[in-house]
Amino acid sequence: MNRWLPFEWIAALRFLGEGRMQTAFILGGITIGVGVIVFMSAMLAGLQTNFIKRVLTSQPQIQLSPLDEVARPLRFDPGVIEGALVQKPSQRILSIDQWQSIAVAMRARPDVVVVAPTASGSALAVRGDASRSISITGMEPEQYFRIVRVPDYLVAGETRLGTDDILIGTELAKDLGAGVGDKLNVTTANGSGRILTITGIFDFGNKGANERNTYVALRTAQSLLNLIGGATTIDMTVTDTYAADTIARDIAAVVPVEADSWITTNAQFFTAVRAQQTSNTLIRLFVGISVAFGIAAVLVVSVIQRSKDIGILRAMGASRGRILRIFLIQGGVLGLFGSVLGSAAGAGALILWHHLLRQVDGSELFPLILEPSLFVAAALLATLTGVVAGLAPAVRAASIDPVEAIRG
Amino acid sequence: MADVLALEAIRKSYAIGTPVETEVLHGIDLTIGAGEFVALIGPSGSGKSTLLNIIGLLDSPTSGRLQVNGEETTRLDDAARTRLRGHAIGFVFQYHYLISAFTAAENVMMPMLVDQGRADRRMEQRADELLDRVGLSRWRNNRATNMSGGQQQRVAIARALAMEPALVLADEPTGNLDTASADSVFALLRRINAERGTTFLVVTHNMALAERCDRIVELVDGQINAERPGRAEPGAVSKL
Numbered sequence: 001m002n003r004w005l006p007f008e009w010i011a012a013l014r015f016l017g018e019g020r021m022q023t024a025f026i027l028g029g030i031t032i033g034v035g036v037i038v039f040m041s042a043m044l045a046g047l048q049t050n051f052i053k054r055v056l057t058s059q060p061q062i063q064l065s066p067l068d069e070v071a072r073p074l075r076f077d078p079g080v081i082e083g084a085l086v087q088k089p090s091q092r093i094l095s096i097d098q099w100q101s102i103a104v105a106m107r108a109r110p111d112v113v114v115v116a117p118t119a120s121g122s123a124l125a126v127r128g129d130a131s132r133s134i135s136i137t138g139m140e141p142e143q144y145f146r147i148v149r150v151p152d153y154l155v156a157g158e159t160r161l162g163t164d165d166i167l168i169g170t171e172l173a174k175d176l177g178a179g180v181g182d183k184l185n186v187t188t189a190n191g192s193g194r195i196l197t198i199t200g201i202f203d204f205g206n207k208g209a210n211e212r213n214t215y216v217a218l219r220t221a222q223s224l225l226n227l228i229g230g231a232t233t234i235d236m237t238v239t240d241t242y243a244a245d246t247i248a249r250d251i252a253a254v255v256p257v258e259a260d261s262w263i264t265t266n267a268q269f270f271t272a273v274r275a276q277q278t279s280n281t282l283i284r285l286f287v288g289i290s291v292a293f294g295i296a297a298v299l300v301v302s303v304i305q306r307s308k309d310i311g312i313l314r315a316m317g318a319s320r321g322r323i324l325r326i327f328l329i330q331g332g333v334l335g336l337f338g339s340v341l342g343s344a345a346g347a348g349a350l351i352l353w354h355h356l357l358r359q360v361d362g363s364e365l366f367p368l369i370l371e372p373s374l375f376v377a378a379a380l381l382a383t384l385t386g387v388v389a390g391l392a393p394a395v396r397a398a399s400i401d402p403v404e405a406i407r408g
Numbered sequence: 409m410a411d412v413l414a415l416e417a418i419r420k421s422y423a424i425g426t427p428v429e430t431e432v433l434h435g436i437d438l439t440i441g442a443g444e445f446v447a448l449i450g451p452s453g454s455g456k457s458t459l460l461n462i463i464g465l466l467d468s469p470t471s472g473r474l475q476v477n478g479e480e481t482t483r484l485d486d487a488a489r490t491r492l493r494g495h496a497i498g499f500v501f502q503y504h505y506l507i508s509a510f511t512a513a514e515n516v517m518m519p520m521l522v523d524q525g526r527a528d529r530r531m532e533q534r535a536d537e538l539l540d541r542v543g544l545s546r547w548r549n550n551r552a553t554n555m556s557g558g559q560q561q562r563v564a565i566a567r568a569l570a571m572e573p574a575l576v577l578a579d580e581p582t583g584n585l586d587t588a589s590a591d592s593v594f595a596l597l598r599r600i601n602a603e604r605g606t607t608f609l610v611v612t613h614n615m616a617l618a619e620r621c622d623r624i625v626e627l628v629d630g631q632i633n634a635e636r637p638g639r640a641e642p643g644a645v646s647k648l
Contacts, residue, residue: 001514001527010527014509312505315466316519316567317494319487403466406501407457 138221
């Protein structure tokens with residue numbers, strides 16, 4: 001007999017070993033339960049990471065823009081409003097007032113990582129007989145590309161941006177029949193126009209963005225939009241992605257700009273993520289409860305089957321505490337072994353799923369994220385669930401009257 | 409001779425305070441000295457098993473005083489009674505109640521294991537020595553389910569002796585055995601009593617076996633009806 005293990009452990013393991021069929025069935029149940037939890041958790045974490053990465057690498061986390069223009073009623077005397085009806089003013093493309101000092105102030109903030117001023121507006125791209133309305137974004141590539149990872153999505157050409165260069169999306173390139181090195185005539189509403197050379201073509205995986213988004217150097221956009229020395233927005237990334245909303249509110253309170261976080265501008269996306277998280281948590285919770293009930297049911301049966309053994313152990317001087325621990329250990333051991341098998345099964349299924357499930361372009365649907373912490377958490381939770389599930393049967397075993405058990 | 413067991417006015421009632429309250433033991437006075445081999449006989453329903461459970465500290469009397477190995481037990485809590493039971497009393501039941509998940513040797517070690525919490529070499533040696541004494545050395549690694557009824561009961565006897573208890577309570581220890589096995593098991597109990605001086609209280613329906621005890625106590629309707637010496641022959645042990 002093992003001399004290292006305490007008596008309770010030896011008895012618990014022997015009891016589990018003797019009831020092989022029961023143990024195998026419940027281990028199968030726990031394995032499936034933990035496998036489902038591990039599989040779902042890892043897959044959803046991967047999907048979310050992928051979605052969030054896609055959202056965050058194609059837009060700034062916080063964008064500062066000028067405050068909306070407000071029409072003020074004409075007053076002759078203080079407190080007297082002459083015109084009751086005030087027409088809403090149209091919003092012209094304006095530069096952020098004092099944008100350079102604001103950018104410096106933003107760079108000084110510890111919670112801000114990258115600050116990139118941009119000048120953006122609408123324009124018309126013409127090539128031959130084809131013309132398309134586009135949105136031009138003028139920026140400083142070394143800063144801006146750290147926020148919107150245009151180089152990551154480049155499918156042709158390069159990201160070099162001289163004063164006469166432009167980057168366009170795949171859809172626009174297709175619509176205009178243009179390729180890298182071709183020229184585009186870009187005209188804005190104020191009549192400014194320029195011939196720009198396509199240096200690169202990107203694919204954001206979004207048809208609308210590929211049709212409309214174009215990127216030029218900041219000076220080029222300033223010239224086209226008649227915003228010499230101006231910036232229409234200041235794009236930023238922050239240290240804590242999920243604190244972007246709070247940081248934006250904080251900035252808006254001290255700087256005369258409008259500050260929008262990616263959380264506000266992607267409210268629907270966030271609602272979907274939250275709904276997914278909630279449903280995932282509920283499914284995991286119910287699977288966990290089913291596993292706990294399974295363990296409890298098997299242990300209750302075991303207590304009934306072993307009531308004579310328990311009775312004789314009590315007659316031999318085993319305390320109620322010892323009997324209690326024997327069954328709690330059984331619950332914990334079932335949970336632990338089930339979680340190890342379940343983690344392996346869940347990880348195996350995830351690897352298979354990751355291999356089979358691909359996007360239309362053949363790239364992975366979600367990154368394969370198998371964090372060791374997930375398996376450690378699964379093992380700890382399953383062991384704890386086993387111990388908790390074993391509590392009721394263990395208390396029942398500990399309260400068995402040895403006289404009744406031996407007589408019965 | 410010091411008393412291993414002393415009962416004074418032991419009463420036991422069930423369903424107390426209800427219309428069906430029943431008293432099954434009506435004031436039992438009994439003392440058993442160290443090294444005695446006593447038979448407890450009586451018809452079914454006379455209260456033998458109830459009395460044995462009270463003496464074995466598995467059940468509590470409704471009133472009266474009970475001393476086991478010189479210790480007053482009436483006021484002990486459950487933990488203290490469990491401890492005293494484990495150290496001072498060994499049990500042999502009509503059915504062996506060996507734990508099937510363990511081997512014969514491990515079953516014999518069980519009371520020591522329950523007491524100490526971990527196995528050690530000394531326990532293994534003691535189990536081997538006890539199995540040798542009951543003639544089952546060869547069967548030490550056999551599971552309880554792979555032994556005959558007589559062998560199982562011998563293992564149960566070895567287990568009852570593991571803690572060197574002052575008192576062994578045997579409830580119909582030969583009740584499930586054929587005549588030859590019953591005789592052999594009973595002789596084993598007597599030999600242990602003679603060699604080690606262990607006190608035995610044996611409940612039996614078998615008058616022939618009861619007569620081989622030092623003293624016979626007859627219980628009828630929850631009262632001691634008669635007490636008389638047995639006809640244990642001095643040479644009985646040597647006949648084994």
